[in-house]
Amino acid sequence: MIARAGKGFMAAAIEEARAAGARGEVPIGAVLVKDGEIIARAGNETRRLNDVTAHAEILAIRRAAATLADERLVDADLYVTLEPCAMCAAAISFARIRRLYYGAEDPKGGGVDHGGRFYAQPTCHHAPEVYSGIGEAESAEILRAFFQERRVAED
């Protein structure tokens, strides 16, 4: 049952990724879950907001904190379609998120299992449990198709 719920939450993150892509944003999506319910959802909005920090994870964290009126999202779990970058990995830690489920790995931009590996640093005060590979193929395919289409459009 937990596995099914997890897949359902990642499916919701994938929906957010597709919606972001349809808006011309890099198609990455995230949902935050607490007590079995989605408390915030977001897709990447860096272009619309002119804001390099408007990654799906950051927006979901900010929305959840606003909803709960608490900057710490204790016992909340984040589902995101791509391995978070260093910025998002740190924000996830600061928000005290319990578990991080991500879809595709990001060897070039990831900051969890690549790059600075934020949670592995001795200075990291809170590391979520990390589970990767859920919805990986679909998450990666959405990104691949998006960038291929842009390259074709630019030719």
Added chain:
Amino acid sequence: MIARAGKGFMAAAIEEARAAGARGEVPIGAVLVKDGEIIARAGNETRRLNDVTAHAEILAIRRAAATLADERLVDADLYVTLEPCAMCAAAISFARIRRLYYGAEDPKGGGVDHGGRFYAQPTCHHAPEVYSGIGEAESAEILRAFFQERRVAED
């Protein structure tokens, strides 16, 4: 002249840090400078906004991008009183900020010269020039006094 201007900009960041402390926020301040003028300034607002991402650097970047209607802050320089954390270091890179001037080092939470050293990662696409130690003593003293006062208040 450049050195004097630099000191003046760090003095403005220190003003923002003091103002943040007076609001009960961790006293860290930042200003963004372009073409010799301050285009955005901010102090830490994590408590007021219930937002773990509301570090001074992130707020200054968001404000400058809104003002310029451009998410990339090319040729802009950031002055901040404390070494940026991993989250802010990454955001500074994403915003293509040209130079980073910071006051005090942060061995526990810094992500530039400590921790994951974001700009030293081979996956980092843009690294600002980094200058540290400007206004270091004052920046560090403001933080030390703030936390000492809180410890006394908690006793």
